[in-house]
Amino acid sequence: MRNITIFDTTLRDGEQSPGASMNLAEKLEVAQALVDLKVDVIEAGFPIASPGDFEAVRAIAGAVKGVQVCGLARCNPKDIDRAWEALQGAENPRIHVFLATSAIHREFKLKMDKAEIIRRAVEGVERAKGYCPNIEFSPEDAARTEVDFLCEVVEAAIAAGATTVNIPDTVGYATPTHMGGVIRTLRERVPNIDQAVISVHCHNDLGMAVANSLAAVENGAGQVECTINGIGERAGNCSLEEIVMALRTRGDYYKADTRIHTPRLVPTSRLVSSITGLEVQRNKAIVGRNAFAHEAGIHQDGMLKERSTYEIMRPEDVGVSKTDLVLGKHSGRAALADRATALGYAIEGKELDDVFEAFKKLADKKKEIYDADIAALIDKRTSAGDDQWVLASYEVKMTKDQVPSATVTLKRGEETFADTFFGGDGPLDALFRVVEKITDLSVTVRDYAVHSVSQGKDAQGESTIEVEHEGKIYRGRGVSTDTVEASTLAFINAMNRVAAGGGQDLSEYRPGAV
């Protein structure tokens, strides 16, 4: 297996995503997460860009160990000197100098001819080399550069001391065959190409950044530049988690792998998403919420029989605790029975058929089916029997700076019970405490949520709750236009289940499954 160097540019190109700016403390946190992920190179920023960027590169260079830290610079002395000033405290520094080479950039942006581009590139690399041994050179917009000229520039940059030549598809214009061809041509036609690592830096404007990077690897690239969650300029960069898992999963084909500690992929993705505020789409490969979730009954049945029927990666290998078999309108009996077992019920035969029929009807009306819904369908305890507590009335008072108080009246059969509780952490807590007093059952609330089940001003609120009692988990569900009432009904629903016994073993409990 060939080892592919992972050059992470989340803190530089990733930060160029509109709205993704990070402060110093946040950049340090991301940098440490990248070290834990075992990336090979961290591009920490563009030091000339601002005093903040300079400070971030300097701080990261001083703080992280066991990884190369890189700073970006244009091909001019001021940028390169400033980059070195920021990087000199690093255990293992790299200066990355770039200069655009395509005809469009030469003519309209830089206003330089080919000879000047080569001269400036060589001067830039040589100046950087005077500071540090690891020099990366990027001919910006390489994918739109005439291939003969690209070969010339790359050869000159290597001769000047570049140890990595990075081939950017700056505007995401390449296709896999094109990108693979560029890398192959460089390997065939640049005489000193063996003296440098060929890298690739693909943008995602046509959604092909990962595919183009893989094509580059297939044709001999030894480094891939990428970002967590694929963030970056415009449509972003090659996504780190996708390229890494593509190589790991299809090592049989690519004969290449990385050093990445893949169980850190999802935690790092979540960190970057929460810091930048750039949410990950649900169906995003590897790190999206749905990446290891199955709703279709046929798939769920297959998964329950043998995981590899529908999963090519193990969730734990990317940092997801386990596969999620989501119950919804596309689910079948196998998944329903499996969830029922996990919730502490054993149903089969006619009972399973009846619950399944009711489940399908509910699933046609509701987008998401919660564990509380399943429990309610199975034991049919949502409709009160004689031994069930039923809410007759409630009153809750809370004003600023005053302790809350709640009065609740419950009925059980013909009998009526009322009580009041003063205190608690808020009105709901006060209400729950009175219900505990009346039912003489003490529980701990493990999870609680309110969802809207219809739209508009008069939307129905649905509350779902999970409580723990003597090592078992019980679920409750309540619906009302008033969310306080919905929550109280959910709590009473759960308390009725506590009174009935059974429940799910705490060791089987998946928090947040309501």
Ligand SMILES: CC(=O)SCCNC(=O)CCNC(=O)[C@H](O)C(C)(C)COP(=O)(O)OP(=O)(O)OC[C@H]1O[C@@H](n2cnc3c(N)ncnc32)[C@H](O)[C@@H]1OP(=O)(O)O
């Ligand atoms: C493909 C990429 O991702 S490249 C990195 C892009 N990232 C960024 O631009 C983020 C940080 N950038 C910045 O903060 C600012 O653009 C700065 C501080 C670097 C420069 O700001 P300014 O001096 O005001 O220049 P401005 O951004 O307006 O224009 C860029 C200048 O750099 C020149 N330039 C662009 N690339 C290069 C290069 N690789 N080498 C030398 N000069 C370059 C442009 O021709 C232009 O020069 P001109 O003003 O003589 O026409």
Ligand SMILES: CC(C)C(=O)C(=O)O
């Ligand atoms: C600086 C270079 C490598 C870049 O980000 C690009 O060309 O996209």
Ligand SMILES: [Mg+2]
């Ligand atoms: Mg880029």
